[in-house]
Amino acid sequence: MTTEQLLAPDARGDRAGVTGPLNYLLIGSDLRASNPGAGQRADSIVIVHIPAGLNRAYLVSVPRDLLVQIPADPAAGYTGGTDRINAAFQFGNAGATGAKLLSATVTLLTGVRFDGAAILDFSGFRRVIDLIGGVQMCVDTEVRSIHTGHVFTTGCHQMDGARALDYVRQRYDLPNGDYDRQRHQQQLLKAVLQKVDLGDLVAQPVRLDQFIRAVGSSFTVDTSGVPVEDLAFALRGLRPEALLGVQMPTHAQDVAGSSYSMLDPAADSLFRALRQAQVPDWTTVNPAWVNRL
Template identity: 60%
Template sequence: MVLAGLAVFGLHALTDRYDRSVAREELLDPGARTARPNLSGPLNYLLIGTDKRPNDTTSEQRADTILMVHVPAGLREAYLVSIPRDLLVAIPAGHGYGGGQDKINAAYEHGGGGRSGAQLLSATLTRMTGVRFDGAALIDFSGIRKVVDLLGGVRMCVDREVRSIHTNRVFSPGCRQMNGAEALDYVRQRYDLPGGDYDRQRHQQQLLRALLDRAGETNLRNNPVKLDQVIRAVGESLTVDTNGAPLDDLVFALRGLPANALQGIQVPSYPQVIDEVSYVVLDNGGDGLFAAVSGARMPDWARGNPRWVVRL
């Protein structure tokens, strides 16, 4: 989406640079992918944000952020569906894991992280939701922090005071420009927030919106060096699976998606303690959300379920 936002500065130059820097892997399990995607829509993508840190080569990494991105036909709006990291799911056997119930963010770790971890996570999601994906991306924190800084920061609005458990930084209410480290620190907080992980999901969705806004505001056309740096930073932060779609076709198709057409969606669910472990469980099977995603009825679902819609 950020690449599409930058496409106005030269599609071919952008994709040529991106092709040279991005890693490509088969991130989707065979049973979780669609046939070659129809780039006129509707489209469903899986975004996985990992908690991998610089120089961390271990496989013991959970998926810190899981987003299903639904783009209806016409490609003029998008729904960011945040999957609760503590959602209790049945993880199928595979990639050295015997299968069993666990939090959904553990599927990435049980699969060994990286390509195989993403495949097990995608298989888990498809088994739970019935949704198959047209592509996927793995995103790491260090790369996103660099992108934010190269764009000159992003404007984030804090609605209530929160103290970081990682840096002890205090975020006071109000709107301000945040650098990469500040923005990522803020959107990772969930403790002491009234909505807990639901507030964290909302803040992460807001960061994506802020990134797209900033990409559109920044005058990179007249700064080819900075444009090259941003494109390379985006590429270096991602591992992608386009499911056979040429990258330039995908970027061209999404180029008209405006930042103000993004809507955040939270999965109908509630927290529950089971055997002294805190989980999140689906409310009434997700209350029709996943059927709406797979059946391309998200606009109707969003209008009928305003409680779970986040205005970004």
């Protein structure tokens, strides 16, 4: 597993060790081996909030088309500007430097500082899903893939890595467009956790080491100096049923002929809840923005 500095200095928290509450930044890269010249934006951006008990997690999806201020990054040759948030990863030249600019952008937007981060690419995550024997995904709206032409019919289906990732990348022809795509990605993270029992893994150190080695090529991580094994042990009580999806309060808006996601007033209270470790209370008061996974 590759370890790098993925967080900008201003985006990194100051807590030591693995004591909650915790905030992690997950970045899904959309680099296509078949079309590397198309650039590399962050296809998925998720803030993972883990309360102090370390036995629950809230997955806050950041719309990739969210219009934000991206700070300057002189080292990457970027002078700063307003753009879709997923462009920050590309403007920072992708990889670790792109993650730093993206983390700085998310912190500028939310005020949240992070305890760690991870980058995963489509091909790598596909291998992880195949390694664990696939996942069960429940399709709520029939949709045809714009990439493969496969029709995902309603109902629960066992999917391998390629099929699962194809499904969670769909947003066209879905009732809520990109918001449905975000929810499906949250469901996939839950489905993976259902197959990977952290409590069972940490109870078998040899198996844990084998698993970390097997998935290591799929992830680049920044744990703020905490060994991955220690992080897995600390989160051993996190169960799939304790995952809750959160939709960032936004709405679609046309700006100069282009469609963007724009923040709703309720977003400020969500950002404050993340900073002050009050996310459970926020979801109780704002059920309309909660995705039951």
